[in-house]
Amino acid sequence: MLDRFTEKLIESAVSSYMPRLQEMSAGRLDELARIKAKVRSEPSEVEEWFDREMAKARDMDINGVLKKIK
Structure with a gap:
């Protein structure tokens, strides 16, 4: 049950950021x-x-990457 919820949550997040990810x-x-x-x-x-x-790659800031996607 939790796996399905997590999967739906990830799908939702990815679909909302998909245009920006495709542009990148x-x-x-x-x-x-x-x-x-x-x-x-x-x-x-x-x-x-x-x-x-x-x-x-060496100095990558994951929070910065997430902000760029937004």
């Missing part, structure tokens, strides 16, 4: 495509990008 996903895909195009032509820029992304 599309933006990320665009960014990755741009970086992929630069792998051979501008390797130092790609390396800097990876360094920034790794720093973001």
Whole structure:
């Protein structure tokens, strides 16, 4: 019973944030495509990008991520 309630609660939350999540996903895909195009032509820029992304992952604030979704 609790599992079903939790499932419904999560489904509700995800459905209300779905448009923003899709927008974030599309933006990320665009960014990755741009970086992929630069792998051979501008390797130092790609390396800097990876360094920034790794720093973001290392310093990730979960509460900040949730606020961005809202």
